[in-house]
Amino acid sequence: MSIDLGMPTLGTSGVPRLGEDESQTKKDFTSDQEVRWCPGCGDYAILAAMQGFLPDLGLRRENIVFISGIGCAARFPYYLDTFGMHSIHGRAPAIATGLATSREDLSVWVVTGDGDALSIGGNHLIHALRRNVNIKILLFNNKIYGLTKGQYSPTSDVGAVTKSSPLGSVDQPFDPVSLALGAEASFVARTMDSDRKHLTATLRAAAEHRGSALVEIYQNCPIFNDGAFQLVKDRDEASARIMQLVDGEPIRAGEGDAARVVVRGPEGHLAVEPEATADPARVVRHRVNDTDPSQAFALSRLDDPSFAQLPMGVFRSVSRPTYDDGVRSQVAAAIDTAGGPADDRALEQLLHGHDTWTVSD
């Protein structure tokens, strides 16, 4: 049951769906273009997951648009047989904002990377998130500049030795989840290229969310930053480190005697303690719909370059008015109040204004 607030509630509301006797397959979403990422690139897995997921979404293919910026990830739209635009560095969220605001009937996705979204396009990203435009932003984070061949990025670890930081990077990185939460994002999640099931579930949750959804996808660059996420990809290591976020549940990593949970310390900070000795009253439960972003933000700070613990999944999913719905409702209300779309006469009245005079001879 849902209460009708007069505004659409699902991310895909207003987008035409397939008829009951129609179906789409992965093939329908696969373009005729040869995929040109490096062998072993995490982007292949993300593309495959997306092509597998889109048919299930049930939207008409022609009403789906992918807009990307610049970088390896930005080639994504070419490989999907939907509408697509490979735009310029960092600007995809701005272009998507214009499209999504003017076209309620489209499902608009932005594909971006850590350099594209957080460095050159940082301004557009934070403003798209604060406005809560109904666009889905997939941030492929490989912690390196790939297409320009291996410079450190705004998510590279301090000390990262790269082509442009031979003595180690001295740049403090962003945590994309922290940044998005600070930018008033209504939906923030983290997932992994190699975990198809988790990735698909996260994409689905993002698609269904009405408003901006920021999905950080850890993505391996086998050429310039291979193994950056190996600790959390290795089956044994991963279970000890990854904390799957489940709404209402304790936030836990590891099993048996090695299990650890997130607790709230005496001064309010979050900390991780062995589950066996943790005070049950202080064990933190995930609250994905909490309107106060403080706990989600604190969770995003548990992560560090050593991946001692890594929260994964949906950090935050809250409902608040979207920018594009607001803009469209103002236009619709103005037209409605005026008695319908403007005709020639209405336009002439506008042009005339209040002070006219007539020359008749």
Place this chain on the structure above:
Amino acid sequence: MSSKTQQILDRVVIRFAGDSGDGMQLTGDRFTAETASLGNDLSTLPNFPAEIRAPQGTLPGVSSFQLHFADHEVLTPGDAPDVLVAMNPAALRANLGDLPRGGVIIADADEFTKRNLAKVGYPTNPLEDESLESWALHAVPLTSITVAALAEFDLTRKEKERAKNMFALGLLSWMYSRPTVGTESFLKRKFAGKPAILAANLAALHAGHAYGETTESFAVSYTVQRAPKAIGTYRNITGNLAIAYGFVAAAHRAGRPLVLGSYPITPASDILHTLSGLKRFGVTTIQAEDEIAGVGAALGAAFGGAIGLTTTSGPGLALKAETIGLAVSLELPLVIVDVQRGGPSTGLPTKTEQSDLLQAMYGRNGESPVAVIAPATPVDCFDAALEAVRIATTYRTPVILLSDGSLANGSEPWRLPQVGDLPNLHVEAPTEPNSVDDKGNPTFAPYLRDPNTLARPWAVPGTPGLEHRVGGIEKADVTGNISYDPDNHDHMVRTRQAKIDGIDVPDIVVDDPSGDARVLILGWGSTYGPIAEAARLCRAAGAKVARAHLRHLAPFPGNLGDVLRAYDRVVLPEMNLGQLALLLRGKYLVDVRSHTAVRGLPFTSTEIATVIHEHLEAL
């Protein structure tokens, strides 16, 4: 009725000058509206500082509004005022140099205090020291009379003083026999929720009028007969308002929604303000986080089938360059309005200049041609907006519309069009595949061009079967797939240029009453008024001069080369250091003579007339 004498004048130039907070722009606007309603032809020029409130009473804080009205066609706001209304010593000091001797000064004597005189370096009071004896001086205690006239009102002294601009307006309205009824209804709308302020302003307005009628120091009032004008209904309009309305009308005639993506910048912000209030016309405005996002949103909307518009000034155009280049590559319709101001960098934000021409033409990486047009007058801004949309949607290209600060804020009477007479801008949206693939199946080729316009199909998301990808990487012609092929790139670069070169634009028209002039004076953009007036002055003095004005700057009209070569001398005044002259010399190998000034102010017609005479004599 008044027993005073009335004289008939054929033209008057009045300049209202005061502190930024004195309401001079409003006073000027209202006097203009009254004048327009009498059927005089007119032209206005506001001139104000970038600071919202510079220190009170100082020279940097002076704001002015000049109005030229006549019983004949008016082409400029007037080279020099006949009447200067100076609300304080700073306004007198800043403007007296422009007032020819013999001109009328109406000064608020109350403001000529020791302190205010000192602020602007007057050692003695010019209203009393006879330094103004070459002018017709009316030192009127405007402030104290206004306060006295409002004695009965339950308002603070400050609030009463604030109505002094309405007193001045009433006085000038009496002097030039202007009706005040339009201003009265304006005030009623403006102060609808503040009855006390409304009553005070109305009382001040009437007191000013009565003051003129009864005071001995004003012996004469004037009338200016109405100017012969084509039959029709008129209003007065500024360039920025005309641009905003032009795009609303263009979208209406295109049958598509208008989407503006914009970031506030002087002197373009008024267009954003106006359009944000026109949602009833299906207009969407997105106030973006920066200039780049503004044009990005417009481009995104254009991809979705809307009329995508962004508005800015020179610094913003610089920031938008990369996105405009993307639009060149995507071959999507996009309109960019640049209301030019003094540059470089922040430059002179509230002053006018024409120095973005080369930026508009070439300010992008790679060979990235766009169409460029420039309106000639405030009213022409309306038609130029429609023309920009016509070119953008017909040829699927960015179009840059170059207005400037003087057009933006200047105003003139506009004969209102019938909406049905405006150009039909309907463009068919493709719905069917336009090609077949290797196996003979129908397919959509996003870069398969119209053989006449070279435009590619504007297929929008939501159209089944036309799914396709576009991008800034070079594309193979026809298929739009990524292509690094050398020959394809060469072909695409030349094709994009050929598309712009092939835009259908009207021939340039030469105005030469003599038929055998040897000197052509050429202009573009807002220099139209001063140049046309200068040509009129020269012809009245017996000189033969031809005149032509460029509205399309990319592509140039097809006959332009022939026109330029038909004269012994081509003279080109520009408010830059010769940017159009450079283009014309490069393209047509004609020895165009530049006349340039970058003072942040429009040319005067006498200045241009002098230039014409010099060239005539040199031949």
